[in-house]
Amino acid sequence: MKKLISVIIASLFIGSVSFAETSIGIKISSANMEASGSHTTNSSSGGSGGAAVNASDEADFTVASFFIEKSTEVKGINLALGIDVIPFTAEVDKLGGGDGFDATVEVGNIMTAYIQPTFNAGGDVSLFLKAGVTSGDVDITNISRQATTAGTASTDGNTGKSLDGYMYGVGAQMNTSGGFVRLEGTVTDFDEISHTNSNGKVVKADSELTLISLSFGRTF
Numbered sequence: 134m135k136k137l138i139s140v141i142i143a144s145l146f147i148g149s150v151s152f153a154e155t156s157i158g159i160k161i162s163s164a165n166m167e168a169s170g171s172h173t174t175n176s177s178s179g180g181s182g183g184a185a186v187n188a189s190d191e192a193d194f195t196v197a198s199f200f201i202e203k204s205t206e207v208k209g210i211n212l213a214l215g216i217d218v219i220p221f222t223a224e225v226d227k228l229g230g231g232d233g234f235d236a237t238v239e240v241g242n243i244m245t246a247y248i249q250p251t252f253n254a255g256g257d258v259s260l261f262l263k264a265g266v267t268s269g270d271v272d273i274t275n276i277s278r279q280a281t282t283a284g285t286a287s288t289d290g291n292t293g294k295s296l297d298g299y300m301y302g303v304g305a306q307m308n309t310s311g312g313f314v315r316l317e318g319t320v321t322d323f324d325e326i327s328h329t330n331s332n333g334k335v336v337k338a339d340s341e342l343t344l345i346s347l348s349f350g351r352t353f
Contacts, residue, residue, distance in 0.1 A: 156202040158312075158350020160217065166240070167191040168340040196223050200348070202249070211251040211259075219243040222272070243269035245300055245321070257308040267321045267342075269296040296340070298323035304346075312351035319344045 168190055202215035222241030247265025254260050272293045304317025321342040 153206065154204045154352050156200075156204065156213070156215075156313075156350050156352045158200055158315075158348050160198045160200060160346045160348040162196050162198065162344040162346040164194050164196050164223070165191060165343045166194075166340060167343075168338050194223050196243075196344075197221065198243075200350070204251075213249040213251065215247050215249060217245045217247065219269075237274045239272045239274065240296070241270055241272070243267060243296075247300065251306065254305075259306045259308075261304050261306060261317075263300070263302040263304065263317065263319060265300045267296070267298045267300050267323075270294070271296050271326070294326045296323045296326065298342075302344075312349065315346070315348040315350070317344075317346050317348070319346070 196219050198217050198219040200215055200217040202213040204211055204213035206212070219241070222239050245265050245267040247263050249261050249263045251259050251261040270293055298321045300319050300321040302317055302319030304315055306313050306315045321344075323340045323342065325337055325339050327337045
């Protein structure tokens with residue numbers, strides 16, 4: 134997925150399409166991340182884990198990002214190709230409970246390449262659709278190791294996984310004398326991630342990220 138995003142970024146600057154305008158801006162987003170998954174219990178001998186345990190959870194947090202777009206007119210529709218980057222790490226949740234897997238979960242380096250057709254709604258207001266691909270990192274730190282009935286504990290330290298998924302959304306834009314303001318909502322459906330610890334415990338999770346965003350930008 135990251136290779137695909139790199140190709141899209143390159144096309145923004147060296148592609149053969151003749152782009153008429155460039156837009157840049159910043160975005161503040163209220164985020165909700167839902168995850169559902171399962172894990173097996175540890176094995177006392179380091180082999181296969183026990184029966185699966187299912188769980189689900191969600192977390193709310195705030196993130197900031199910046200974006201750059203190149204746009205052109207196609208059959209009367211303004212069509213933009215853009216890249217949105219969250220260069221910071223945000224803490225999503227602290228996991229705790231009776232199963233012994235306590236940890237801090239953070240997401241960061243989230244990058245989305247997207248296509249955005251925009252339709253004039255009259256005056257200075259326009260509506261747009263959005264679809265793209267997203268790649269990011271999830272870091273699991275401050276892990277409390279899980280002891281088994283045999284008295285042994287996993288030797289796992291901090292770990293990280295890649296998140297890849299597909300984004301879609303809608304929004305509205307109002308042009309101002311100094312640029313534009315946007316309000317949009319997007320949903321990113323991430324692929325399943327999996328991790329096996331040193332005692333054979335397998336953790337699997339599916340996650341979905343919902344963003345309600347307010348953007349401020351300028352077009353050149």
